[in-house]
Amino acid sequence: MNDMRQSQIFPTSKLEEADGPGLNPTANRTMGDIIAARFSRRGFLKGSMASAAIAATVSPLALLAADEARAQSASVFNFPEVDAGVDADHHVAEGYDADILLRWGDKVFADAPEFDPLNQSEAAQERQFGYNNDFVGFIPLEGSADRGLLVVNHEYTNEHLMFPGVVTMQNGEMAVADATEDRANIEMAAHGGTIIELRRENGKWTPVTDGALNRRITAKTEMLLTGPAAGHDRMKTSEDATGTKVLGTINNCAGGVTPWGTYIMAEENIHGYFLGTLPEGHAEAGNYDRLGVPGASYQWGNFHKRFDVGQEPNEPNRFGWIVEVDVMDPTSTPKKRTALGRFKHEGAESVVAADGRVVFYLGDDERFDYVYKFVTAGTYNPDDRAANMDLLDEGALYVARFDEDGSMVWLPLTHGEGPLTAENGFNSQADVMIETRRAADLLEATPMDRPEDIQPNPQTGRAYVMLTNNTKREEANAANPRVENAFGHIIEILETDGDFTATTGRWEILLQCGDPAMAEVGATFSTETTKNGWFGMPDNAAIDADGRLWVSTDGNSMADTGRTDGLWAVDTEGEARGTSRLFYRVPVGGELCGPCPTEDMTTFFVAVQHPADGGEDWEGHGRVSYYEDLSTRWPDFKDDMPVRPSVVAITKQGGGRIG
Numbered sequence: 117m118n119d120m121r122q123s124q125i126f127p128t129s130k131l132e133e134a135d136g137p138g139l140n141p142t143a144n145r146t147m148g149d150i151i152a153a154r155f156s157r158r159g160f161l162k163g164s165m166a167s168a169a170i171a172a173t174v175s176p177l178a179l180l181a182a183d184e185a186r187a188q189s190a191s192v193f194n195f196p197e198v199d200a201g202v203d204a205d206h207h208v209a210e211g212y213d214a215d216i217l218l219r220w221g222d223k224v225f226a227d228a229p230e231f232d233p234l235n236q237s238e239a240a241q242e243r244q245f246g247y248n249n250d251f252v253g254f255i256p257l258e259g260s261a262d263r264g265l266l267v268v269n270h271e272y273t274n275e276h277l278m279f280p281g282v283v284t285m286q287n288g289e290m291a292v293a294d295a296t297e298d299r300a301n302i303e304m305a306a307h308g309g310t311i312i313e314l315r316r317e318n319g320k321w322t323p324v325t326d327g328a329l330n331r332r333i334t335a336k337t338e339m340l341l342t343g344p345a346a347g348h349d350r351m352k353t354s355e356d357a358t359g360t361k362v363l364g365t366i367n368n369c370a371g372g373v374t375p376w377g378t379y380i381m382a383e384e385n386i387h388g389y390f391l392g393t394l395p396e397g398h399a400e401a402g403n404y405d406r407l408g409v410p411g412a413s414y415q416w417g418n419f420h421k422r423f424d425v426g427q428e429p430n431e432p433n434r435f436g437w438i439v440e441v442d443v444m445d446p447t448s449t450p451k452k453r454t455a456l457g458r459f460k461h462e463g464a465e466s467v468v469a470a471d472g473r474v475v476f477y478l479g480d481d482e483r484f485d486y487v488y489k490f491v492t493a494g495t496y497n498p499d500d501r502a503a504n505m506d507l508l509d510e511g512a513l514y515v516a517r518f519d520e521d522g523s524m525v526w527l528p529l530t531h532g533e534g535p536l537t538a539e540n541g542f543n544s545q546a547d548v549m550i551e552t553r554r555a556a557d558l559l560e561a562t563p564m565d566r567p568e569d570i571q572p573n574p575q576t577g578r579a580y581v582m583l584t585n586n587t588k589r590e591e592a593n594a595a596n597p598r599v600e601n602a603f604g605h606i607i608e609i610l611e612t613d614g615d616f617t618a619t620t621g622r623w624e625i626l627l628q629c630g631d632p633a634m635a636e637v638g639a640t641f642s643t644e645t646t647k648n649g650w651f652g653m654p655d656n657a658a659i660d661a662d663g664r665l666w667v668s669t670d671g672n673s674m675a676d677t678g679r680t681d682g683l684w685a686v687d688t689e690g691e692a693r694g695t696s697r698l699f700y701r702v703p704v705g706g707e708l709c710g711p712c713p714t715e716d717m718t719t720f721f722v723a724v725q726h727p728a729d730g731g732e733d734w735e736g737h738g739r740v741s742y743y744e745d746l747s748t749r750w751p752d753f754k755d756d757m758p759v760r761p762s763v764v765a766i767t768k769q770g771g772g773r774i775g
């Protein structure tokens with residue numbers, strides 16, 4: 117999700133909209149001028165000094181030839197780059213197929229009704245693929261290389277694209293009608309996640325609607341709270357005196373698949389689902405302010421009192437968690453794992469450390485919020501799946517401080533340590549987990565430019581942090597070196613001794629994003645990167661089986677980048693480090709999520725989110741895009757079918773490894 121919902125309803129500046137509210141009230145520590153030394157070191161050397169040194173003795177033509185040869189020999193990627201641009205369709209590198217696998221409204225169960233956008237119902241939507249696919253994971257099924265489960269998050273809903281007759285245009289501005297009860301229930305059913313079996317024939321995966329493990333999870337699915345905050349008084353409501361049972365999960369952005377094959381759904385922008393007014397002087401007021409609760413973007417609270425903080429003041433404490441789903445039992449109760457903290461969780465990608473403990477990297481996607489990691493207390497048992505099922509209930513949560521000399525410290529969020537005491541309102545570990553952001557503020561973690569997906573590379577002991585943007589930054593710090601950072605950057609963490617459980621490490625900026633042809637942007641892509649290869653707003657990432665980095669983006673679909681979002685292949689090693697090239701791009705208005713390469717690298721699943729949510733800046737449309745007047749009707753391109761967010765399966769023509 118690229119924004120708060122109000123801004124979709126009243127589009128203003130696309131760039132502003134892509135930023136989120138920015139709620140951290142603590143002062144950024146001033147690091148002023150220390151940027152220079154770490155700014156663009158590698159790119160600068162390669163781009164100017166290195167070339168200049170060689171150019172003194174070699175002709176420009178020979179230099180160019182040498183550059184091309186080096187680019188070809190050094191990159192670990194080999195595919196013909198897609199031309200960046202904006203149009204109504206998606207595009208993949210020549211020699212590859214991009215096949216639509218699952219669209220909003222497609223059957224998840226054999227008995228599901230056919231998709232009928234003019235007569236959508238809650239009952240139908242509960243049996244069909246949900247809206248705005250974000251995280252995608254693939255869990256192979258034992259016994260066959262050609263069977264697996266696809267797990268997909270449905271982050272949020274775009275009413276103006278989903279429902280006929282809800283938009284009225286006034287002076288070029290769009291107004292969306294308030295939800296009816298039926299519409300609110302459809303929206304709730306379109307949230308959550310999908311688990312669906314895939315089978316492969318002749319190299320192509322297709323959904324199996326009668327798969328025994330198929331499941332829809334929605335904003336009404338019963339879940340259990342586990343870990344330190346479960347059962348705490350602050351988690352109790354009028355409908356749940358135990359403080360352990362909660363209905364549904366919302367705004368599931370990215371996520372993860374654990375080493376033991378469970379599905380992780382991260383709850384991100386939860387604030388917008390709550391409305392109403394907290395009772396005067398309520399103890400949770402500060403807690404909710406820090407998260408922007410109630411954001412009142414949805415009207416569910418008019419029909420379900422638990423989303424009205426005036427009537428059910430503790431309900432927001434039951435959201436903002438990491439959710440774990442046992443996909444092998446379609447009747448299992450998903451668990452909200454409170455040991456991983458409560459904030460606007462982007463995702464939770466994990467890696468098994470050398471000693472068998474499992475490390476989860478966690479981003480809090482808000483301007484000036486933080487990077488976290490969770491280290492399990494127990495160790496992973498590869499021979500006994502059941503033994504791993506509660507690993508996420510015990511462990512240590514850390515928040516990152518990035519120091520100006522390139523070192524970093526992981527600060528423990530442990531009750532009783534440092535400032536995390538009763539004196540500061542933390543009476544137990546439950547309090548620390550419920551108000552993770554405030555605890556991290558007190559530890560003086562480094563405020564970041566919207567931490568999104570963080571992807572560990574098990575082969576190198578490094579992890580890649582996507583920092584999507586922060587146009588509100590007025591003071592730089594070493595790890596966030598650009599003020600008014602419109603295009604974001606990527607940080608590479610090097611854990612001490614390559615040990616993912618380490619509490620110290622080093623860090624380096626892999627890339628400052630944006631157009632390298634505009635000096636004022638300060639982008640640091642390598643000079644081998646073409647005009648198609650640069651990107652802004654990194655959001656999700658994947659490390660493939662060969663240890664290569666792929667990055668997907670959120671927010672390029674605007675006139676001043678001349679490109680939609682897409683999937684870029686980014687070199688991280690040797691001479692080619694910092695070289696990026698475009699592999700796939702989405703239709704106008706879309707965002708690319710969930711890049712998920714299969715272990716054998718023969719299929720790359722990607723999620724095209726909110727296509728047609730935009731079009732004002734594109735000459736092919738040039739006006740507000742909504743159900744009755746869409747900037748694209750991808751992927752069906754039929755007059756009676758709206759645009760549909762979809763998961764796409766990319767394969768190489770004739771088979772073989774991708775990239």
Ligand code: FEO
Pocket residue numbers: 117118271369370384462481568655
């Ligand atoms: Fe839902 Fe942080 O993007």
Ligand code: CA
Pocket residue numbers: 117118568584655670
């Ligand atoms: Ca995003």
Ligand code: CA
Pocket residue numbers: 117369370462568655656670
């Ligand atoms: Ca995201």
Ligand code: CA
Pocket residue numbers: 370465569571656657658
């Ligand atoms: Ca990822």
